[in-house]
Amino acid sequence: MVLRTLFGIALLSATAGAGAASVRGVVDVRLELRPPAARPDPSALETAPRREQPDRRRSVVYLERAPQGAFEEAPRGRVVLDQRGEAFLPYVLAVAAGTSVDFTNSDVTYHNVFSLSKPKRFDLGRYARGQTKSVRFDTPGVVRVFCDIHSHMNAWVLVFAHRFFAATENGAYRIDGLPPGHYRLAVWTDGQVRETRALHVASDEDALVEDFVVEK
Amino acid sequence: MRALIVFLMALAASAEAAEPARRPQLVLGGEASVSWGPEDDGYFNEAAYGHNLLRTARLDLLAALRVGHGLEALADLRSENFDAPRVYALYLRWRPFAAREIQLQAGRIPPVFGAFPRRRYAQDNPLVSWPLVWQYLTTVRPDALPPSADALLAQRGSGWRVEYPGYASAAGVPPASAARWDAGLEARYGHGPLALAVAVTRGTLSDPRFEETNDGKQVSARVEWTAAAGLELGASAAHGEFLDAGLPLPPGRFQQRAYAIDAEFARGRFLGRAEAVYSEWDLPRQGGIDRPLSAGGFYVEGRFSVAPGWHVAGRVDRLEFGDVVGSGGPTPWDAPVRRLEAGVGWVPRRHALLKAVYQRNRRDAGYVRELDAVAGQLLLWF
Numbered sequence: 001m002v003l004r005t006l007f008g009i010a011l012l013s014a015t016a017g018a019g020a021a022s023v024r025g026v027v028d029v030r031l032e033l034r035p036p037a038a039r040p041d042p043s044a045l046e047t048a049p050r051r052e053q054p055d056r057r058r059s060v061v062y063l064e065r066a067p068q069g070a071f072e073e074a075p076r077g078r079v080v081l082d083q084r085g086e087a088f089l090p091y092v093l094a095v096a097a098g099t100s101v102d103f104t105n106s107d108v109t110y111h112n113v114f115s116l117s118k119p120k121r122f123d124l125g126r127y128a129r130g131q132t133k134s135v136r137f138d139t140p141g142v143v144r145v146f147c148d149i150h151s152h153m154n155a156w157v158l159v160f161a162h163r164f165f166a167a168t169e170n171g172a173y174r175i176d177g178l179p180p181g182h183y184r185l186a187v188w189t190d191g192q193v194r195e196t197r198a199l200h201v202a203s204d205e206d207a208l209v210e211d212f213v214v215e216k
Numbered sequence: 217m218r219a220l221i222v223f224l225m226a227l228a229a230s231a232e233a234a235e236p237a238r239r240p241q242l243v244l245g246g247e248a249s250v251s252w253g254p255e256d257d258g259y260f261n262e263a264a265y266g267h268n269l270l271r272t273a274r275l276d277l278l279a280a281l282r283v284g285h286g287l288e289a290l291a292d293l294r295s296e297n298f299d300a301p302r303v304y305a306l307y308l309r310w311r312p313f314a315a316r317e318i319q320l321q322a323g324r325i326p327p328v329f330g331a332f333p334r335r336r337y338a339q340d341n342p343l344v345s346w347p348l349v350w351q352y353l354t355t356v357r358p359d360a361l362p363p364s365a366d367a368l369l370a371q372r373g374s375g376w377r378v379e380y381p382g383y384a385s386a387a388g389v390p391p392a393s394a395a396r397w398d399a400g401l402e403a404r405y406g407h408g409p410l411a412l413a414v415a416v417t418r419g420t421l422s423d424p425r426f427e428e429t430n431d432g433k434q435v436s437a438r439v440e441w442t443a444a445a446g447l448e449l450g451a452s453a454a455h456g457e458f459l460d461a462g463l464p465l466p467p468g469r470f471q472q473r474a475y476a477i478d479a480e481f482a483r484g485r486f487l488g489r490a491e492a493v494y495s496e497w498d499l500p501r502q503g504g505i506d507r508p509l510s511a512g513g514f515y516v517e518g519r520f521s522v523a524p525g526w527h528v529a530g531r532v533d534r535l536e537f538g539d540v541v542g543s544g545g546p547t548p549w550d551a552p553v554r555r556l557e558a559g560v561g562w563v564p565r566r567h568a569l570l571k572a573v574y575q576r577n578r579r580d581a582g583y584v585r586e587l588d589a590v591a592g593q594l595l596l597w598f
Contacts, residue, residue: 037241037243038243039243039245039278039597039598040243040244040245040278040279040280040290040291040292041278041280041290042278042280042290042291042292042304042305042307042326043305043326043333043334043335044326044334045319045321045326045328045334045402045404045411045413046317046319046404046406046411047286047288047309047311047319110445110446110482114524114525115524116524116525116563116565116566121523121524121525122524123485123521123523123524123525125483125484125485125486125521126446126482126483126484126485126487127484128445128446129445144566146566151567151597
């Protein structure tokens with residue numbers, strides 16, 4: 001519920017597009033987030049294959065309220081969410097509304113990607129190795145993605161109405177192009193907004209540093 | 217036996233080199249389901265333990281303890297209709313070589329025969345009932361003998377309560393049982409699209425056993441071929457001593473022999489399966505029973521996802537029986553049964569599934585020969 005408002009349409013008086021300021025930093029996740037374990041399957045005759053371990057600490061940092069005009073200029077493109085070693089990789093994708101996500105299957109087994117989330121309900125059916133099926137995410141919000149065949153496989157797609165977001169890479173993030181103004185910066189990790197904090201961009205030249213520690 | 221022990225020790229030594237030790241990991245899971253439907257006066261859906269599949273609450277607790285070196289212990293503790301929990305599965309699984317698809321299993325193990333009983337419980341069953349050949353109680357019993365063909369024919373269509381002269385009444389057994397698993401040893405080898413599994417167990421397909429009652433072992437085997445992406449074909453065979461050793465038996469072997477073929481095809485939103493099982497049981501040749509009793513079952517089922525979270529499914533199912541010659545001439549020794557089931561499934565949220573089905577049953581003999589039922593099932597898992 002909180003997330004829905006965060007991805008909603010809230011405008012600030014600053015005008016997007018003119019800014020050259022940036023905010024960067026590190027999200028230090030100290031939670032114990034184990035990779036999702038497969039349910040025991042006593043009915044199988046064989047040992048489960050070796051699985052990839054998706055990084056559940058991958059976080060998304062974003063502006064709760066974006067500058068005016070930001071919604072018209074959100075970049076729309078294509079990104080890949082791979083299925084490999086019975087895992088979705090990466091565990092979290094952050095995209096702008098209008099982006100198409102290519103769900104590739106790199107495993108020898110079938111996968112069946114689906115979502116029951118309100119912003120985007122879909123069922124791609126079963127498809128084999130080397131095949132790709134795509135979904136375009138037009139509505140901002142949080143979309144939980146699963147595999148119908150492998151119940152331990154799950155991932156998140158965070159869809160934003162603006163371009164002021166970044167997913168962490170090895171804990172680091174950077175958001176560019178901020179016009180001067182007052183904002184709130186939020187950190188999302190493993191299904192929850194962990195912290196929000198005020199951010200003041202005084203000029204186009206600002207290079208702000210905001211580090212976060214996620215402990216709960 | 218000594219050679220087997222030496223072989224296993226050699227495998228163990230190799231396994232140490234193949235995979236380093238790691239911290240033991242305990243993983244738990246569970247599944248709860250409740251099915252509701254009308255009274256089944258004809259016992260069409262009666263399964264083992266006196267539970268009817270249309271009116272059953274079931275709780276499974278699953279556990280896997282992974283201890284490294286390719287070794288894990290697996291268990292499934294099951295309670296139906298709030299009975300005392302039973303050990304449905306409890307065994308050790310060992311993969312001695314990380315790079316090779318060789319597995320050994322020992323304990324109360326999943327059957328290698330056929331396809332249906334290894335599916336993931338109610339979650340992987342698109343309908344509420346089970347295929348007839350894996351559930352329907354026939355009039356053959358491992359613990360009682362019909363004295364004649366006429367005594368056998370008198371019981372047609374009443375497998376849930378079989379009364380042979382001189383024996384207390386009790387339920388018969390299905391051609392193959394999915395309600396409980398057998399105890400024994402199993403080995404599987406996979407190479408590319410082919411896999412072979414062989415098991416030696418205490419009971420038989422109809423009457424899986426934890427305790428030995430029949431003075432003999434069952435040998436079963438299965439070969440599986442992934443012919444193409446989404447197309448799997450399987451063939452199985454089994455034979456083992458069937459009748460209880462305590463019965464007054466003449467000299468000879470009294471076995472159950474069974475053969476099966478199965479196929480699964482999946483593409484896009486469609487999943488289709490078919491399986492055929494043939495079984496025969498040796499009984500003492502007396503009173504006009506002069507050949508093994510035989511039964512053959514066949515089903516085809518399909519599931520189609522019509523929208524995210526919604527599917528439709530259907531199954532056509534038959535179970536036929538061979539003839540015996542009674543005073544009225546050749547007659548199938550039990551009453552042939554036909555079942556049609558169709559329904560819809562809805563996933564309101566991840567880890568929850570709601571099913572509603574219509575089921576039509578027809579039987580050629582018995583006090584009740586028809587059942588038309590609407591039933592539902594709610595399934596939750598974690």
